[in-house]
Amino acid sequence: MNTNEFVINTQGLSKNYNGVQAVKSLDLKVPKNSIFGFLGPNGAGKTTAIKLLLGLTRPTSGSGSIFGQDIINDSVDIRKRVGYLAQEPRFYGHMTARETLRFKARFYYRGPAAEIEKRITETLELVGLSDKADRPINTFSGGERQRLGIAQAQINYPDLLILDEPAAALDPMGRRDVLEVMERLQKYSTIFYSTHILDDVQRVSDSVAIVNYGELVAQASIQDLLAGSQGTIYSLDIEGEANRARTRIADQAWVSGIDVTSAKGQTTWQVSVTDDEVAKAQLLRLVLADEQLTITRFGRKTYKLEEIFMNIVQGGNHG
Numbered sequence: 290m291n292t293n294e295f296v297i298n299t300q301g302l303s304k305n306y307n308g309v310q311a312v313k314s315l316d317l318k319v320p321k322n323s324i325f326g327f328l329g330p331n332g333a334g335k336t337t338a339i340k341l342l343l344g345l346t347r348p349t350s351g352s353g354s355i356f357g358q359d360i361i362n363d364s365v366d367i368r369k370r371v372g373y374l375a376q377e378p379r380f381y382g383h384m385t386a387r388e389t390l391r392f393k394a395r396f397y398y399r400g401p402a403a404e405i406e407k408r409i410t411e412t413l414e415l416v417g418l419s420d421k422a423d424r425p426i427n428t429f430s431g432g433e434r435q436r437l438g439i440a441q442a443q444i445n446y447p448d449l450l451i452l453d454e455p456a457a458a459l460d461p462m463g464r465r466d467v468l469e470v471m472e473r474l475q476k477y478s479t480i481f482y483s484t485h486i487l488d489d490v491q492r493v494s495d496s497v498a499i500v501n502y503g504e505l506v507a508q509a510s511i512q513d514l515l516a517g518s519q520g521t522i523y524s525l526d527i528e529g530e531a532n533r534a535r536t537r538i539a540d541q542a543w544v545s546g547i548d549v550t551s552a553k554g555q556t557t558w559q560v561s562v563t564d565d566e567v568a569k570a571q572l573l574r575l576v577l578a579d580e581q582l583t584i585t586r587f588g589r590k591t592y593k594l595e596e597i598f599m600n601i602v603q604g605g606n607h608g
């Protein structure tokens with residue numbers, strides 16, 4: 290059953306376009322029920338990777354599976370269980386949201402009409418468009434159109450939603466609404482979405498893969514990524530002569546380094562620790578064992594995704 294652990298699982302998936310390596314040996318592992326952010330700058334290969342997953346283009350090499358089924362040979366079966374929102378979804382502007390969803394639902398679902406109408410009403414509610422259901426789409430804002438696009442992708446109750454830059458072109462309010470809809474949908478399906486917006490990933494994803502120049506440069510849960518790859522760092526501002534305390538801390542087995550800066554009688558330490566639990570329990574007490582020392586600030590340094598992203602992307606370029 291371990292093939293079911295990952296909804297999307299690719300091995301060395303690659304795509305060249307006349308010498309351009311749009312996707313390079315991608316090993317994607319998307320856990321079931323995650324909101325998975327596929328993050329990278331424009332041109333990184335995100336749309337190409339999505340097209341490969343959906344069987345809309347063939348890989349140059351490598352392979353992949355969705356729900357354990359092969360993305361090349363089983364793509365028709367796979368797509369029955371996947372909802373997809375393209376980067377710039379097109380609608381018939383004169384049709385209403387309800388008509389659009391009805392059209393799509395009937396395409397997939399042959400059940401009784403009453404059942405279809407119930408689904409449509411529920412889905413409109415889910416994406417916050419109930420009050421606009423019967424207006425023509427050409428009166429919709431960008432954010433409303435994107436939410437309708439998500440509704441359309443969701444209407445056949447897919448096990449996996451693939452959304453290509455669902456919030457990229459939107460103003461802050463539109464983005465917030467779209468992200469909220471995605472959070473709401475997580476209880477129904479796994480959500481795999483591409484984006485170049487770090488803030489969005491930090492807000493709604495629980496896992497992330499970072500691509501740059503077609504290559505995967507990181508893949509982890511947001512929590513692990515934010516904890517920092519080099520372990521946790523505690524930051525302290527100390528007043529008083531701190532040298533003895535420094536020796537004492539440096540001697541601890543769970544301390545991997547202390548970075549010291551001093552200015553105007555105040556010393557700042559960045560203490561790298563290998564065991565966060567022990568550090569949390571002991572670090573402050575060990576410093577304060579020197580009674581003449583005062584601590585004016587103590588905290589665990591948390592990384593912002595942006596710092597990590599920049600480190601990874603720039604670090605990758607040096608190599």
Ligand code: ADP
Pocket residue numbers: 306307309310311329330331332333334335336337338
């Ligand atoms: P992203 O979605 O991350 O912005 P894309 O997958 O659209 O990136 O593009 C990745 C790279 O592949 C780019 O250099 C792009 O120009 C190239 N590319 C994408 N599609 C084609 C195509 N059909 N023919 C040739 N080159 C392409």
